[in-house]
Amino acid sequence: MAACKSFLLLLFTIFMALKPANSLPAVFPTPTHFQSLFKQAKNPKPNIPYSSHYFPQVLDHFTFQPKSSKIFYQKYLINRHYWHQGAPLFVYTGNEGDIEWFAANTGFLLDIAPKFQALVVFVEHRFYGESMPFGNESYKSAETLGYLNSQQALADFAVLITSLKQNLSSEASPVMVFGGSYGGMLAAWFRLKYPHIAMGALASSAPILQFDDIVPWSSFYDAVSQDFKDASLNCFEVIKGSWEELEALSAQREGLAELSRTFRTCKDLHSIYSARDWLWTAFVSTAMVNYPTDANFMMPLPAYPVQQMCKIIDGFPAGATRLSRAFAAASLYYNYSQARKCFDIEHAADVHGLHLWDWQVCTEMVMPMTCSNQSMFPSSGFDYQEFAEQCMKTHGVRPRPHWITTEFGGKRIEQVLKRFGSNIVFSNGMQDPWSRGGVLKNISASIIALVTEKGAHHVDFRSATKDDPAWLKELRRREVEIIQRWINEYYADYR
């Protein structure tokens, strides 16, 4: 039976369709399966207005064994076009991917840099992109991957920022950190752990409450489903009903052949599960990037793509199967550019680097997810034992499901942060399923939640366009106003 996948991902990415093994109703993954799309989205390499630099970084910040002090080169990007000495540093705390891709998709920092005469810096997360502590052997085993975790990443940012400020003779400059998705979690945690280095954080779509049992486990998939239901009840019901039609095909002798034809696959399918993951990825990703304007983030898509998918489903003639409608809707996600001759559903290429999110999920980023019977996905639970066994099998590592809440908190966050901590904006768009694990209420005068009904996954971080709706302009205006206030306070205190 179809299991509710831990669709972990974060970033923007989420591609990790954790494929349940065909035989077991696995909740978790066998080796990761990537959509080839990510590569496409990256090609050609974006032309970004940054220079690249490589900082000699310490492998292990927390122990003093001889091998801990091994150095690796951490990549970071700089734009100093608007900067003058003493002005603020805007630092993006990189998440699970190539930093150039984040820079290309986070135009907000450069858009607002002139107003603040800010230096803009994007720092790559260790083990992603070019920042490989052990070169091409970095992914080899738990021995090397053991150095990949959020605390090491935060310490990397702290050391690098401190060094950069020294080199620029700008020790007195305020540092504002920015991050989206997992990068947003890092930005918020960085402000809490290193308040002497960052005077404020803007964390966009940061699901810091998606851990343990802080938010209901079904909230993520319920939110995806709500987006489709809001677009059209019929659309929601068609998708909800499509899974059993898919399942039924597996019982038919010619079922897979038929499915391969219907889904226009490049090669014959060996199992219905890859088709299910393919549909699943399309619906979840589209909910995440239900942006108000055309965008090419994970894939090129029109404005409000969920509504567009539902138009396709609702526009079908009576009598069409629910599965064929669901397929047509998903094709919008994979083929909006109209360039696809067939769909490479089963043999999607791995993308160098991204599969490491899977390692993080198997260590500290344990975000249990279930599908309730209210969602448009087949209902299912989360079996921690099974998940842990899979992690042991795939990575030779045991998850520590309570580590994040122990290290960074999250439970009763309002009471805890009300009298501790300051200067964090949590922005969330309710179209984004990750918003359900975000901070959605104001905690204090300077721990602020900005919530937009129509916003999607860190939409505020995208470059401004002439088609941006009023609510998005207003969101960014408020963010700028808050940053300005904090910077003014910083300079007032510094004197």
Ligand SMILES: *[C@@H]1O[C@H](CO)[C@@H](O)[C@H](O)[C@H]1NC(C)=O
């Ligand atoms: C890593 O690169 C080196 C030098 O290019 C090569 O000799 C080695 O076989 C590579 N190792 C792996 C695991 O690919």
Ligand SMILES: *[C@@H]1O[C@H](CO)[C@@H](O)[C@H](O)[C@H]1NC(C)=O
């Ligand atoms: C600062 O300068 C030192 C010495 O040249 C260099 O090793 C280091 O990489 C620089 N720091 C950054 C962040 O570039």
Ligand SMILES: *[C@@H]1O[C@H](CO)[C@@H](O)[C@H](O)[C@H]1NC(C)=O
């Ligand atoms: C992609 O879209 C184009 C244009 O509509 C169409 O000709 C092509 O068949 C589509 N590809 C697939 C695999 O459906």
Ligand SMILES: *[C@@H]1O[C@H](CO)[C@@H](O)[C@H](O)[C@H]1NC(C)=O
């Ligand atoms: C849906 O789930 C709820 C809570 O687990 C349960 O009480 C209810 O009976 C279920 N409804 C259906 C139609 O299965």
Ligand SMILES: *[C@@H]1O[C@H](CO)[C@@H](O)[C@H](O)[C@H]1NC(C)=O
């Ligand atoms: C939080 O407070 C700010 C004003 O500082 C306000 O603009 C915002 O709407 C509030 N957020 C929520 C979720 O109420």
